[in-house]
Amino acid sequence: MGERIAPLEINKEEFIKIGYSLIDSIADFIHSIKQKPVTTGESPKQLQAILGNTSLPENGVNAEVLFSRAADLLFNHSLLNGHPKFFGYITSSPAPVGALADLLVAAVNPNAGANILSPMATEIEKQTIRWLAEFIGVSSSYGGILVSGGNMANFTAFLAARTVKAPKIIKENGISNDTQKLTVYCAKSTHTWIEKAVALFGLGTKAIRWIETDSDNKLNITILQQTINNDLQNGCKPLMVIGNAGDVSTGAVDDMKGIAAVCKMYDLWFHIDGAYGIPAAVLPGLKDMFEGIEEADSIALDPHKWLYSPLEAGCTLVKDPNHLIETYSSHPVYYNFRSDDEPSTQNFYEYGLQNSRGFRALKVWIALQQVGKNGYIQMISEDIRLSKLMFRLTTAHPELEAVTQNLSIATFRYVPLENNNEETKEAYLNKLNEALLNQLQHGGEVFMSNAVINEKYCLRCCIVNFRTSEKDIEEVIAIVVREGRKMHALIH
Numbered sequence: 001m002g003e004r005i006a007p008l009e010i011n012k013e014e015f016i017k018i019g020y021s022l023i024d025s026i027a028d029f030i031h032s033i034k035q036k037p038v039t040t041g042e043s044p045k046q047l048q049a050i051l052g053n054t055s056l057p058e059n060g061v062n063a064e065v066l067f068s069r070a071a072d073l074l075f076n077h078s079l080l081n082g083h084p085k086f087f088g089y090i091t092s093s094p095a096p097v098g099a100l101a102d103l104l105v106a107a108v109n110p111n112a113g114a115n116i117l118s119p120m121a122t123e124i125e126k127q128t129i130r131w132l133a134e135f136i137g138v139s140s141s142y143g144g145i146l147v148s149g150g151n152m153a154n155f156t157a158f159l160a161a162r163t164v165k166a167p168k169i170i171k172e173n174g175i176s177n178d179t180q181k182l183t184v185y186c187a188k189s190t191h192t193w194i195e196k197a198v199a200l201f202g203l204g205t206k207a208i209r210w211i212e213t214d215s216d217n218k219l220n221i222t223i224l225q226q227t228i229n230n231d232l233q234n235g236c237k238p239l240m241v242i243g244n245a246g247d248v249s250t251g252a253v254d255d256m257k258g259i260a261a262v263c264k265m266y267d268l269w270f271h272i273d274g275a276y277g278i279p280a281a282v283l284p285g286l287k288d289m290f291e292g293i294e295e296a297d298s299i300a301l302d303p304h305k306w307l308y309s310p311l312e313a314g315c316t317l318v319k320d321p322n323h324l325i326e327t328y329s330s331h332p333v334y335y336n337f338r339s340d341d342e343p344s345t346q347n348f349y350e351y352g353l354q355n356s357r358g359f360r361a362l363k364v365w366i367a368l369q370q371v372g373k374n375g376y377i378q379m380i381s382e383d384i385r386l387s388k389l390m391f392r393l394t395t396a397h398p399e400l401e402a403v404t405q406n407l408s409i410a411t412f413r414y415v416p417l418e419n420n421n422e423e424t425k426e427a428y429l430n431k432l433n434e435a436l437l438n439q440l441q442h443g444g445e446v447f448m449s450n451a452v453i454n455e456k457y458c459l460r461c462c463i464v465n466f467r468t469s470e471k472d473i474e475e476v477i478a479i480v481v482r483e484g485r486k487m488h489a490l491i492h
């Protein structure tokens with residue numbers, strides 16, 4: 001009997017040929033990204049026509065042909081978040097080493113759910129988590145797990161908070177009509193993950209206490225305390241307070257020290273959603289802004305945002321990692337993962353929601369070392385400097401109104417010079433800026449998103465982009481004004 005040759009197997013020469021050609025085309029793509037449009041703005045219908053509507057092939061197709069086609073489809077018909085003028089939502093330009101790291105990971109394919117299945121990958125993930133804690137300046141006693149992104153990082157911490165702070169019986173009996181109403185507290189600017197979390201973990205959306213923000217868009221600590229007191233008087237069981245270290249719309253960082261003190265006073269879990277902003281705690285100049293983060297019971301941090309990792313990479317850090325084990329560990333008979341003679345053995349399936357897990361840490365581990373802490377300090381502070389420049393330029397321009405600037409997020413709107421109807425002015429400006437955003441998002445010169453701040457529809461630029469330069473910012477201002485004038489002329 002000869003050796004088995006499965007249809008998916010590939011010989012070495014062919015692998016090298018396809019791989020080299022793919023790497024060549026990726027290198028061309030990355031190095032010409034600045035000259036490409038940010039998006040082609042094609043509609044789903046146009047894309048379907050390009051993709052074609054053929055049925056699943058009965059027989060195999062040559063892999064080289066497939067890669068060449070896939071590369072063409074992706075390079076020429078994608079929204080390019082690696083473009084220097086991409087400022088939408090919170091997605092970073094991906095570090096090129098991340099692409100290579102993901103290729104290496106897929107080749108070895110460790111299952112990072114259990115130590116025995118991923119011996120070196122597990123150690124690299126543990127080290128990455130230690131480095132992330134060190135990076136943001138919290139104690140090295142924090143442990144945690146890498147997850148797919150911000151939502152999952154916050155969910156992972158949320159269930160740990162419920163396990164620790166809600167009555168213990170819930171883990172066994174679930175939440176029933178007899179359970180005291182469990183409540184959670186966060187600024188009204190908190191990202192939508194919280195609504196999914198309360199649905200997922202049984203509290204229901206009425207459990208969320210949306211706390212008013214003050215004029216700086218930070219959670220109002222006095223109202224927080226009043227709301228907790230009120231809930232206690234009404235027989236509720238407050239569980240946790242969430243502080244935002246960079247809220248999704250404006251980048252505001254809550255008063256962490258103030259929230260930590262409230263949590264201590266009422267014995268509540270203190271969680272920080274730092275998915276976007278907490279890497280900025282590495283900057284010596286921002287120490288005061290982030291004071292108090294070291295008191296958090298848990299922190300969500302997304303390497304795929306401000307550490308420029310390719311999607312997907314999120315991280316949950318927990319002050320006492322045993323709380324994750326208490327929440328997630330189980331020992332089914334079909335797992336032979338325990339090792340009594342090696343106490344430092346860590347099985348990541350016991351720290352979070354996944355059992356089989358990809359090895360997300362490698363791309364983060366490599367990028368952290370490629371540039372070191374100082375490289376990140378340089379990139380993050382440059383993003384902030386450019387965002388401040390954008391804010392200054394919008395402030396100085398007679399047809400732009402600067403609205404907010406925090407961390408690397410600036411918000412502003414286009415305000416035409418002649419628009420004298422005071423009564424309808426605000427409604428018109430909202431309509432104008434929404435239409436302008438739609439035009440900009442499809443135009444291909446720049447990509448930004450929106451924020452609604454005090455009922456004003458604003459354009460919002462979040463710079464987590466190591467490719468952006470001062471010239472890009474100046475050009476974007478000119479594009480917004482040019483398109484703003486056109487849109488005003490069209491819809492006025």
Ligand SMILES: Cc1ncc(COP(=O)(O)O)c(C=O)c1O
Pocket residue numbers: 089090148149150151152191193246247248273274275276302314
């Ligand atoms: C503050 C904050 N938290 C959570 C998230 C959710 O992260 P993800 O989209 O990676 O799940 C975001 C996304 O922008 C965010 O800005």
